[in-house]
Each structure stands twice: as structure tokens, then as C-alpha cells.
Ligand SMILES: Cc1ncc(C[n+]2csc(CCOP(=O)(O)OP(=O)(O)O)c2C)c(N)n1
Ligand code: SF4
């Protein structure tokens with residue numbers, strides 16, 4: 266047999282990583298020598314041994330381990346950057362018997378999410394945080410993190426981190442040790458076998474504390490990122506010992522779980538019927554949580570998903586549309602979204618335009634999809650409400666929408682923009698098409714919104730022209 270496993274794979278991992286795209290469903294997506302795989306394994310083994318996989322909810326971060334849900338067989342929630350302790354608070358309070366594990370990198374936890382971390386720790390939430398400190402933003406290509414060491418060269422500190430410019434690396438365990446509530450804080454390292462054994466022990470202790478409802482535990486793991494540091498994988502452990510150990514002292518910073526009583530919080534169980542009534546979900550046909558069966562008027566009160574690749578100006582398209590609708594007196598919302606795991610990848614925004622107050626700014630099942638490239642059409646077309654509209658850019662999309670229950674509007678947005686002298690105004694051609702096709706807004710409001718949104722005034726006339734061309738071309742249905 267080519268492969269003989271000496272140690273059984275933890276059952277808290279999937280046997281085959283079906284959620285992982287591509288051919289390879291057996292290995293993880295991490296770089297050689299990365300510490301994330303080791304942390305995953307230690308967590309999975311602990312879940313197995315405590316027999317708590319079924320009640321575990323892993324909160325996946327934004328960072329290299331954004332795809333942790335490919336691997337763990339337990340509950341998974343993907344949260345916005347840094348928000349794990351806030352979402353974890355809700356999960357833990359709503360279901361006190363669950364095991365809430367926040368898995369966070371140093372950028373996620375100690376930069377964008379510092380606020381949530383400190384307050385969750387200070388409230389003594391019954392949760393466990395595994396903080397993977399690799400002293401860098403691994404996922405985005407190696408920028409400085411709050412834990413980057415003095416003198417460490419990164420993409421954003423090419424001459425080395427300088428305390429006068431960037432301050433000092435944040436010591437998370439020491440910071441949290443100034444709070445009363447946390448019950449367990451320890452810093453360990455993923456280097457040699459001895460340190461790995463300590464890391465294993467710490468992970469178990471933190472999980473055990475939560476099982477016993479003792480409150481907030483955090484384990485900081487000094488973890489290799491050979492790619493971000495520009496070192497060979499075999500040298501990464503030495504890098505930790507030489508660079509991280511002197512500054513980030515290993516050890517236990519708090520261990521008082523034995524002295525604390527289990528947390529008991531009052532439960533407030535909501536009656537689902539009451540929730541539906543309070544949110545008026547019964548009136549808009551969303552009480553089943555699925556796509557509404559109420560016939561829609563696709564032109565009035567639209568919700569739109571506008572999607573394309575980064576650089577196509579889909580966010581600006583949405584912004585101009587929302588502003589124009591606001592000028593006309595509508596309630597509006599505009600919500601941009603960048604894929605958590607992508608750089609220069611797809612971007613989209615939700616725009617809601619209504620006469621009434623807006624409940625949610627998310628166009629999860631939009632009435633209208635404007636797709637500027639093929640991945641966007643493929644990704645979102647099935648979300649459009651039956652009877653809705655799909656407007657798609659045939660210059661870049663070489664397939665037809667598969668939906669038969671919506672109106673399809675094709676527009677050579679990029680081609681027309683090219684004729685006008687700049688492919689970047691394809692977004693405005695698509696906007697014009699939408700306006701022209703639906704008649705929702707007048708030319709005046711749209712052009713006024715445009716001039717408000719574009720700072721480089723010399724570009725306004727070209728964008729105006731693009732909108733007008735789009736309006737003229739609207740109405741050509743396929
Ligand atoms: C709101 C938001 N801001 C910024 C980003 C870009 N971003 C993605 S991952 C990341 C840093 C991740 O670094 P870290 O938490 O240290 O994780 P690592 O990849 O090193 O494990 C950033 C800034 C984003 N996705 N979302
Ligand atoms: S960039 Fe660093 S943290 Fe990310 S997968 Fe590679 S080694 Fe791991």
C-alpha cells in the first residue's frame with residue numbers, strides 16, 4: 266500500500282474534503298510548513314477525545330484558514346474579518362450547551378477584531394479562542410500585522426517594522442491578562458515535539474474549560490508562515506525560536522478555571538411565530554425562509570445584485586444607482602461585498618430601493634441581477650426571484666443565462682464602452698440599460714448622482730455618454 270497511516274485521522278475531520286473545490290480532496294490548501302494544519306489537527310483530536318464534535322461550532326476567520334470549514338465535520342460559521350468573538354457571543358448565549366471555538370489569525374484578532382476580542386474577554390463569554398500568531402498577514406501576501414516583530418520585513422514594512430512608525434508588536438496574552446474575567450490564557454509554540462505536546466495540552470485545557478462552562482479561554486499559538494516570512498519550511502521553526510521567543514514569552518498567563526463557578530445565564534427562548542410576526546415576515550412571504558411565492562412587481566421596489574470582477578466598477582454602478590434613487594425620494598441601501606478569500610477576485614454589491622423603510626440591505630434573492638462577467642452570472646443567476654430580471658454583459662459572458670422564469674436583457678456593455686473609448690465605463694452602460702429598461706428613474710437623477718459620485722470631473726462626460734448609450738440600447742430583449 267502506497268500510504269500507511271500510523272496515526273488515525275481524527276473523526277472530527279471529514280474523510281474526504283468534498284467542500285474543497287478541485288480534484289484534490291485529500292490534502293489541505295495550506296503552504297508546506299504552515300502551522301494552520303497542525304492547529305487543525307490538535308483541535309480535531311481534542312474534539313474527538315472529549316466526544317464534543319456534534320456540539321462544536323467552529324467560527325472560521327478571514328485569513329488563510331478561511332476555508333477551515335472544508336475540513337471540520339462540526340458546525341461551521343464563516344464570519345466577517347475579526348468578528349468571531351461577537352458572533353461567538355451570540356452563538357454561545359443562544360445555545361449555552363454548544364462548544365464555540367473562535368479560530369483567529371493575528372490580523373483577524375489583533376487588528377480589525379481587537380475591539381470584539383477585548384469585550385468578549387472582559388464579559389467572560391463562555392468560548393474558546395485559538396489565536397494563530399504568525400506575525401504577518403499570510404493570506405493577503407505578507408503585510409505587517411499587529412504582532413509583526415520590530416525589524417521584521419514585510420510587504421508593508423520593507424525596511425523592517427520600526428517602533429517609531431508602526432508602534433510595538435501587541436502581546437495579546439499579556440493584554441488580556443489585565444482583565445478580570447478570562448479564566449485561562451496561555452502562549453505556546455508550534456515548533457519541536459516538546460512544544461507541540463504543550464500546545465496539545467493547552468488546546469485541551471481550553472476546550473475542557475468551556476465544556477465545564479468556566480468562561481473565556483484563549484490559547485495563543487506561535488505558528489510558522491514560511492511563505493510570508495520568505496524562509497524555507499524546515500527553517501521556519503528556527504525562525505520562531507530566534508525571533509518570536511525573545512519577544513512573545515511562552516507560558517501560562519492565567520489559569521483560574523478551578524476557582525470559578527460555572528456560568529449560568531438566563532435563557533430567553535423566542536417563539537418562532539412571534540419572530541415572524543415581529544419582523545413582518547408573514548407579510549412579505551419570507552416566513553418559510555425560502556424564495557417568496559408572492560408574485561413580484563419587478564420594476565417597483567427593486568432589490569439588485571450587481572456583480573463583476575474587481576476593477577469593473579460594479580460598486581460604483583450600485584452607488585450611482587442608489588444615489589439617483591435617493592434623489593428621487595426612495596429609501597435606499599448600498600452594501601458592497603468583497604469575497605473574504607479573494608484578492609482582485611469578484612466583487613458585488615446589493616442595492617435596495619424602496620418606498621418603505623428598508624429591513625435588510627442584503628439582496629440575497631434579488632429581483633434584478635446585473636452580471637458583468639461570467640462567474641457572476643453563474644454564481645448569482647439562481648438566486649434571482651422568479652419573474653425577476655437578469656441583465657448580462659454579452660461582451661464578456663459567452664453563455665446564456667439558464668433561467669427560463671425571468672426576463673433576460675443582454676447588453677454588450679464592454680463592447681459599447683470600448684467604442685466610446687474606454688472599457689472602464691462598461692459599468693455605466695449597464696446602469697443605463699437597467700434605467701432604460703425599467704424606467705424606474707429619470708435621466709436627470711442619474712446624471713446628478715453620477716456627478717456627485719465621480720471625483721475626477723473630466724471623466725463625467727464620458728460616463729454620462731455611457732449611461733445614455735446604455736439607455737438607448739435597453740429594450741433589446743433576447
Ligand atoms: C473587512 C476586510 N478587510 C480586509 C480584508 C483583507 N484581508 C483578508 S485576510 C487579511 C489578513 C489576515 O491575516 P491573519 O489574520 O494574520 O491570518 P493569516 O492569513 O496570517 O493566517 C486581510 C487584511 C478582508 N477580507 N475583509
Ligand atoms: S501564507 Fe502562511 S499562513 Fe497562509 S497558508 Fe501559507 S504558510 Fe500558512
Ligand SMILES: [Mg+2]
Nearest residue numbers: 370371401403
Ligand atoms: Mg497572520
